Amino acid sequence: MSQLILFNKPYGVLSQFTAEDSIRTLADYIDVPGCYPAGRLDKDSEGLMALTDDGKLQHRIANPTQKMSKCYWVQVEGEPNEAALQQLRVGLMLKDGMTKPAKAQVMDAPSILWDRDPPVRVRKTVPDHWLEITISEGRNRQVRRMTAAVGLPTLRLIRYRIGSWTIDGLDNGQWRSEKI
Incomplete structure (x- = not known):
């Protein structure tokens, strides 16, 4: 039986277990031997990460050929x-090639939002909005680009969300383990 850890990664945490200097890593939150990240999440991104002790499951989660959304x-x-959303939906050209089509829509601010340290920069003269974007590939900083x-x-x-797993019920910085 495989172990799966679902972790709600805070902002500023590296998605690895070791680092130089005083940068926070997964080791500051998770002390489960033999589990490794199935994919990465940038230091300046937050939310769901999956870790597992099963190489096949790790491949199924992280490898873009498996098309796990x-x-x-x-x-x-x-x-x-609508024009910007449509560009995201049909795919667009980035420096490393064409992206696959994404699902993209405007959404209300998430109801389960936690405070971030440091807070997001807000400019009074420029509006901000929330989008929900779903992709099935995982290039470096793809959604930001x-x-x-x-x-x-x-x-x-x-x-x-990763596949059918979500951060629902996981506070920022918290994790839960499931047997698969």
Whole structure:
């Protein structure tokens, strides 16, 4: 039986167990031997990470060929319009090639939002909105690059879901274990 750990990663934490200097890592939160991250989440992104002790499960979660979807809540600067959302939905050209089509829609601010340290920069003269974006690939900083490419820079990025697993019931910095 495999072990799966679902972790709600805080902002500023590296998605690895070791680091230099005083940077926070997974080891500051999770003390379960033999479990490793199935994919990464940038230091400046928050939300759901999956860790496991099963190499096959790790591959199924992290490898883009498996097409396991990942849903993000994205606070963007600016006013999203239908043209920008449509570009995300059909795919767009980034420096490393064309993205696969994404699901993208405007959403209300998440109801389970926690405070972030440091807080998100807010400009009184520029509106911000929340988007829900679902992708099935995982390029480096992909969602941030996609929103920037359509003129909506990302202010805050929270991964809400991986496959059928979500951060529901997990406070920021907390984790739970499941047997698979």
